[in-house]
Amino acid sequence: xxxxxxxxxxxxxxxxxxxxxxxxxxxxxxxxxxxxxxxxxxxxxxxxxxxxxxxxxxxxxxxxxxxxxxxxxxxxxxxxxxxxxxxxxxxxxxxxxxxxxxxxxxxxxxxxxxxxxxxxxxxxxxxxxxxxxx
Amino acid sequence: xxxxxxxxxxxxxxxxxxxxxxxxxxxxxxxxxxxxxxxxxxxxxxxxxxxxxxxxxxxxxxxxxxxxxxxxxxxxxxxxxxxxxxxxxxxxxxxxxxxxxxxxxxxxxxxxxxxxxxxxxxxxxxxxxxxxxx
Amino acid sequence: xxxxxxxxxxxxxxxxxxxxxxxxxxxxxxxxxxxxxxxxxxxxxxxxxxxxxxxxxxxxxxxxxxxxxxxxxxxxxxxxxxxxxxxxxxxxxxxxxxxxxxxxxxxxxxxxxxxxxxxxxxxxxxxxxxxxxx
Numbered sequence: 001x002x003x004x005x006x007x008x009x010x011x012x013x014x015x016x017x018x019x020x021x022x023x024x025x026x027x028x029x030x031x032x033x034x035x036x037x038x039x040x041x042x043x044x045x046x047x048x049x050x051x052x053x054x055x056x057x058x059x060x061x062x063x064x065x066x067x068x069x070x071x072x073x074x075x076x077x078x079x080x081x082x083x084x085x086x087x088x089x090x091x092x093x094x095x096x097x098x099x100x101x102x103x104x105x106x107x108x109x110x111x112x113x114x115x116x117x118x119x120x121x122x123x124x125x126x127x128x129x130x131x132x133x134x
Numbered sequence: 135x136x137x138x139x140x141x142x143x144x145x146x147x148x149x150x151x152x153x154x155x156x157x158x159x160x161x162x163x164x165x166x167x168x169x170x171x172x173x174x175x176x177x178x179x180x181x182x183x184x185x186x187x188x189x190x191x192x193x194x195x196x197x198x199x200x201x202x203x204x205x206x207x208x209x210x211x212x213x214x215x216x217x218x219x220x221x222x223x224x225x226x227x228x229x230x231x232x233x234x235x236x237x238x239x240x241x242x243x244x245x246x247x248x249x250x251x252x253x254x255x256x257x258x259x260x261x262x263x264x265x266x267x268x
Numbered sequence: 269x270x271x272x273x274x275x276x277x278x279x280x281x282x283x284x285x286x287x288x289x290x291x292x293x294x295x296x297x298x299x300x301x302x303x304x305x306x307x308x309x310x311x312x313x314x315x316x317x318x319x320x321x322x323x324x325x326x327x328x329x330x331x332x333x334x335x336x337x338x339x340x341x342x343x344x345x346x347x348x349x350x351x352x353x354x355x356x357x358x359x360x361x362x363x364x365x366x367x368x369x370x371x372x373x374x375x376x377x378x379x380x381x382x383x384x385x386x387x388x389x390x391x392x393x394x395x396x397x398x399x400x401x402x
Binding site: 178180 | 270300303304306332364
């Protein structure tokens with residue numbers, strides 16, 4: 001069983017889409033999510049304190065600053081804007097695919113786990129996540 | 135076929151559980167492991183020299199220091215202790231799920247590959263890893 | 269359906285093998301790739317501008333410098349050469365397995381996504397990637 005979920009983003013940050021996924025799975029099997037882009041990521045993270053998501057965003061901005069930061073003068077791929085190459089680097093450090101067992105129609109997530117699309121680009125984007133249940 | 139493996143940890147570091155996994159798989163298929171927490175990780179790494187595991191632990195401690203390190207004053211999520219938010223960040227950088235083909239009842243691991251639970255928190259924890267063989 | 273793909277490398281960098289994978293898959297299902305080594309990685313990244321690949325390589329060299337760099341004097345696992353422990357660390361930060369849905373015999377990759385073997389070691393290597401289609 002396959003589908004493509006779409007997630008609209010509006011700037012860098014984490015966008016939870018656990019309900020979209022939970023509503024689609026059924027039965028027993030393995031759910032796989034795959035994001036069809038190289039400048040955003042999938043992530044499973046804590047869904048309780050929004051501070052966790054803010055800190056995650058800050059960490060990755062500090063680890064991989066924007067292209068117009070003096071520390072990033074070594075970048076060669078700069079034509080698509082100061083947010084583009086850092087987005088590719090963050091996409092290398094974070095998951096492009098996730099696999100989650102499903103039992104009795106429910107994702108076997110832990111109590112505090114939510115599924116997020118981590119947007120790395122500035123402008124609004126329509127992101128596609130391919131989903132496979134097998 | 136599904137199960138939940140439990141791994142008891144006693145502080146930060148790598149805990150190998152390859153034998154538990156190898157003893158559970160059979161036949162031909164795909165094994166998927168999924169850790170049901172956001173402050174520890176799964177990892178496949180070298181199982182020969184324990185120095186590799188020590189260096190991995192040191193690297194992640196240097197890349198993402200504890201919350202009481204002066205360089206981490208920017209953290210906002212600090213209520214759960216100085217080891218908590220760094221644990222979430224390390225969990226974002228390391229795998230939450232792993233998929234390994236199985237052939238003739240054996241994991242298709244390379245010669246030097248072991249499967250580890252990478253604990254990021256200070257206190258002892260009972261960690262759950264959901265396993266799916268399909 | 270399972271196979272092992274081999275990729276010959278000649279020093280650090282990204283080696284695209286999308287065509288090898290695309291030529292092997294068929295029907296509808298889930299493709300999983302698993303690299304049987306702990307000093308190289310799998311990666312899905314932009315396949316348009318080679319500058320992206322060069323910048324990714326530079327970023328990981330700066331984040332995890334070679335063992336003979338003064339900033340890496342803390343390493344304990346040094347017997348296998350100055351490129352070995354940094355390779356293990358980069359392998360922890362980058363994917364060891366990837367899962368990609370397949371529909372109508374085609375990988376559901378996005379338009380700009382290519383599949384790469386990211387080599388972290390200096391000397392030429394013959395790398396094995398286990399592939400499972402289920």
